[in-house]
Amino acid sequence: MASGERDVSEVALKGASAPAAASASRAAVLRRLRLTDSIFHGLTRGASLAVLALLSGVIIALIYGAAPALGTFGFGFLFDESWNPVTERFGALAPIFGTLVTSFIAMLIAVPVGLMVAFFLTELCPMMLRRPIGIAIELLAGIPSIIYGIWGLFVFAPFMQQYVQPLFIDTFANVPVLSTLFAGPPYGIGMFTAGLILAIMVLPFVTSISRDVFDAVPPVLKEAAYGVGCTTWEVFRYVVLPFTRVGVIGGFMLGLGRALGETMAVTFVIGNAHHISASLFAPGTTISASIANEFTEAVGDLYTSALVALGLILFFITFCVLAIARYMLMRLQQQGGK
Amino acid sequence: MAITASKTAAMDSPLYAGRRRRNAVAKGLAFAATIFGLGWLVLILGVLLYKGIGGLSLSVFMENTPPPGAAGGLLNAIVGSLIMTILAVLIGTPIGILAGTYLAEYGRHDKLSSVVRFINDILLSAPSIVIGLFVYEILVAPMGHFSGWAGAVALAVIVIPVVVRTTEDMLSLVPDTLREAAASIGLPRAHMIVRIAYRAAQAGIVTGILLAVARISGETAPLLFTALNNQFFSLNMGAPMPSLPVVIFQFALSPYAEWQKLAWTGALLITVTVLGLSILARSLTSARKS
Numbered sequence: 001m002a003s004g005e006r007d008v009s010e011v012a013l014k015g016a017s018a019p020a021a022a023s024a025s026r027a028a029v030l031r032r033l034r035l036t037d038s039i040f041h042g043l044t045r046g047a048s049l050a051v052l053a054l055l056s057g058v059i060i061a062l063i064y065g066a067a068p069a070l071g072t073f074g075f076g077f078l079f080d081e082s083w084n085p086v087t088e089r090f091g092a093l094a095p096i097f098g099t100l101v102t103s104f105i106a107m108l109i110a111v112p113v114g115l116m117v118a119f120f121l122t123e124l125c126p127m128m129l130r131r132p133i134g135i136a137i138e139l140l141a142g143i144p145s146i147i148y149g150i151w152g153l154f155v156f157a158p159f160m161q162q163y164v165q166p167l168f169i170d171t172f173a174n175v176p177v178l179s180t181l182f183a184g185p186p187y188g189i190g191m192f193t194a195g196l197i198l199a200i201m202v203l204p205f206v207t208s209i210s211r212d213v214f215d216a217v218p219p220v221l222k223e224a225a226y227g228v229g230c231t232t233w234e235v236f237r238y239v240v241l242p243f244t245r246v247g248v249i250g251g252f253m254l255g256l257g258r259a260l261g262e263t264m265a266v267t268f269v270i271g272n273a274h275h276i277s278a279s280l281f282a283p284g285t286t287i288s289a290s291i292a293n294e295f296t297e298a299v300g301d302l303y304t305s306a307l308v309a310l311g312l313i314l315f316f317i318t319f320c321v322l323a324i325a326r327y328m329l330m331r332l333q334q335q336g337g338k
Numbered sequence: 339m340a341i342t343a344s345k346t347a348a349m350d351s352p353l354y355a356g357r358r359r360r361n362a363v364a365k366g367l368a369f370a371a372t373i374f375g376l377g378w379l380v381l382i383l384g385v386l387l388y389k390g391i392g393g394l395s396l397s398v399f400m401e402n403t404p405p406p407g408a409a410g411g412l413l414n415a416i417v418g419s420l421i422m423t424i425l426a427v428l429i430g431t432p433i434g435i436l437a438g439t440y441l442a443e444y445g446r447h448d449k450l451s452s453v454v455r456f457i458n459d460i461l462l463s464a465p466s467i468v469i470g471l472f473v474y475e476i477l478v479a480p481m482g483h484f485s486g487w488a489g490a491v492a493l494a495v496i497v498i499p500v501v502v503r504t505t506e507d508m509l510s511l512v513p514d515t516l517r518e519a520a521a522s523i524g525l526p527r528a529h530m531i532v533r534i535a536y537r538a539a540q541a542g543i544v545t546g547i548l549l550a551v552a553r554i555s556g557e558t559a560p561l562l563f564t565a566l567n568n569q570f571f572s573l574n575m576g577a578p579m580p581s582l583p584v585v586i587f588q589f590a591l592s593p594y595a596e597w598q599k600l601a602w603t604g605a606l607l608i609t610v611t612v613l614g615l616s617i618l619a620r621s622l623t624s625a626r627k628s
Binding site: 033034036037039040041043044045046047048049050051052054055057058061062064065112113114116117119120121123124125133135136137138139140142143144145146147148149150151153154155200203204207231232233234236237254257258260261262263264267268288291292295296307308311314315318319322323326 | 371502532559562
């Protein structure tokens with residue numbers, strides 16, 4: 001284990017005592033060291049190139065798999081609502097619609113709640129409780145999505161069906177727009193329930209990133225604001241938030257990326273129906289849920305290929321969202337570094 | 339005197355009262371939001387414990403998944419999950435650590451590193467179902483059948499970015515003076531990294547691996563069409579292999595009460611494992627910090 005160190009010290013000692021005899025072995029040792037060093041350098045470089053290859057591999061494999069479907073349907077694939085395995089006519093509009101709507105519902109709830117939790121954790125919470133509460137919320141982020149799924153199917157969806165959805169339907173029955181949004185029989189499962197479960201899943205992400213970002217605000221800024229008589233809320237609203245805006249938006253985008261690609265939690269409660277409905281209570285589908293539900297049962301190359309094409313679309317959307325998120329978080333880091 | 343008078347006047351002014359009211363409302367909302375967020379954690383874990391613990395018995399670990407309507411356990415699924423998780427870590431960790439080393443040591447500021455860093459962050463949060471599709475295209479479709487190998491590779495693809503990220507972060511925390519001291523006694527760079535930097539960052543790197551294991555032990559989507567599932571006990575990596583998450587998925591959506599009960603028990607096992615691993619990982623790093 002310590003052979004390298006011994007080599008180096010031996011070389012040094014020998015070099016001091018017997019220069020002529022040592023010079024040959026010294027050169028040999030040095031050559032060996034240089035060789036291991038360059039091998040190690042090459043290995044690490046190769047591994048980081050492998051990470052690059054991995055992402056390119058994902059893109060190439062998806063494009064290759066999606067090619068038959070995209071070749072058959074062309075750009076119309078994106079705007080076609082029909083999904084008929086029997087006649088082999090496929091369109092991505094319904095899953096794309098479902099993905100966007102459920103993620104939108106999730107962000108609508110998770111963003112304000114997450115921000116307020118982060119506000120509580122950084123400004124209001126007693127020091128003693130900060131760490132435990134922060135850890136608890138991060139643990140929520142670690143629970144696998146299948147747990148949210150099974151909980152959503154057996155506990156949350158029945159609850160929605162019995163109590164929440166009838167209440168919404170009755171309350172908004174005579175309000176113009178809302179009556180269409182919350183219409184139809186209360187199935188329990190559907191877009192609305194899926195969006196709510198996604199909100200619970202995304203909440204810890206938004207919270208923990210916002211908290212980290214808020215913690216990075218220089219105390220001097222906050223102290224100055226308190227010094228001129230600002231209230232806690234005003235310090236947060238007019239000093240902390242503007243200072244961290246870029247980072248907070250980056251955090252939202254990360255959460256959005258997770259909501260868009262989330263599979264299991266949604267698959268359990270979305271209902272897997274390939275049609276677009278104005279009512280949020282109607283069953284729908286998302287890109288990831290369609291793939292999870294149908295891929296192993298897909299017969300025929302075109303069917304499989306259409307599902308891979310859905311995956312390609314999902315990857316493209318999340319890639320854009322995540323790239324924006326990383327760019328924004330990077331900008332905040334640079335701003336902090338100045 | 340005059341100052342106090344003006345001060346009380348200011349305090350009573352509607353503007354000041356309004357600001358104070360807004361402050362109180364915002365604080366109340368923040369408190370409510372925290373209770374709301376923590377409420378879900380308690381609720382989900384509570385239900386899981388309540389529903390899962392009833393089915394917990396020795397037979398869960400001793401018997402294979404049953405046919406519909408019969409009693410049984412989860413042995414084949416647990417073993418399948420263990421095998422694929424271990425393999426995924428064995429494949430993913432070396433690549434991850436080496437790539438992380440490059441980012442933190444050799445190529446700290448070069449162009450390649452910033453690209454790899456960016457790509458790695460994308461991979462880190464890429465939808466796991468897309469990873470499943472990728473492995474299906476490169477392994478399952480050419481081989482013509484689902485296999486445990488494909489499942490392990492899909493999980494390894496998820497392990498790599500997690501390990502790259504934590505390895506780089508942890509190596510960056512190692513003070514440069516240590517590196518300089520090593521260089522000054524003539525230690526080559528590779529030896530410096532392996533003997534000094536790795537040793538200093540050991541706990542952090544182990545934490546990263548544990549977090550990666552926690553992440554993949556609950557992953558379902560990438561296994562659905564790589565390892566698929568298997569009703570029977572199987573150690574054959576070339577054949578479809580059962581795993582705990584996929585079995586939960588299948589059993590939960592089935593109409594049979596026994597299967598649903600097993601699904602809850604499996605869900606409890608996974609959650610306990612994942613939470614245990616994350617707490618262990620956390621305590622490793624916090625012990626080092628203090």
